[in-house]
Amino acid sequence: MKLYYSPGACSLSPHIALLEAGLPYDLVKVDLRAKKLENGDDFLKVNPKGQVPAVEFAPGHLVTEGPVIVQMIADKVADKNLVPAHGSAERYKLLEWLNYITTELHKNLGPQFAPVLADDAKAFFKDRAMGKFKYLETQLGDRDYLMGKQFSVADGYLFTMIMWATDRLGFDFSGLPNLLAYKARVAARPKVQEALKKEGLLKAA
Template structure:
């Protein structure tokens, strides 16, 4: 498999999942502004959406959209239990979390990365995001991970959103469950491996 990524972007989520799944993969860095791969190729010829993540499968097909890629990775390595079995009630709970993260967190972060958007508008979106984080903090009470005791691909996705919150100077100190959760995910060896490969964590 070949993962097209940009360091620290939402593509970090499937990158973490690939490590957790133990699946062999190649990384191709993408300049999202120039829409160029690290070799100078036109990324839009690979993915017309011009976005990461994009995962090239071993059969040559290209899969896009993070939540879908995450589930495909989990289903390719069922022995790692990164997602409940397809069709189970727990699988729908996982999909519920993935949809919440992608619509209520991921997309609400987008305006914060745009320099042309006024500060008062950014404040509106930061306040909205804080409300979502407070909701998650409540749901994490008594739980190690979003689905309970087991790490799933949704946890890697939420970890990336929490990393973005750090970059945007969110004060999450009043959300102890979420703070402890982020530290728990960050300590996972496979998460650290993905961070190091993207240049986001210095090698020891």
């Protein structure tokens, strides 16, 4: 299995999922601007979308959308309970969370990294994203994770988006104590620490 990634990009979510699942994989770094792999190969020949994450589950079997990838990873290790069972009410709740994160957070945060976007446009997207985070603050309450006590692949995705907001985009979460506690809780997980170190986002001890 190969994970095509860029450090700190949304590919961090399936990277966390792979480590939590305990599945063997190879990391392949992508230069998203140049659309090149570390060896100079054309990334567009791997994924014509030119985006990460992309996971090659088997030769010729490439999957490219994060919310789908993390479910496929989790379904390979059902005993790890990274996703609820197919057809259960809890599984549909997980799907609801994955869709919320990808459409309401990811798509409002992403444009803020664009250097050509005007400041007022970035402020618009930031305000919209902050409203979504405030909703999450109310939904988390005293829960450890999105699905309750059990860590799921949705948490790896939300954690990545929170990192974008607080560490890279300067969001002020001082009024969102549940989200701050959640971020710290997920960050403390050994496999999350390992993913951050492997991507060069956290210095090795």
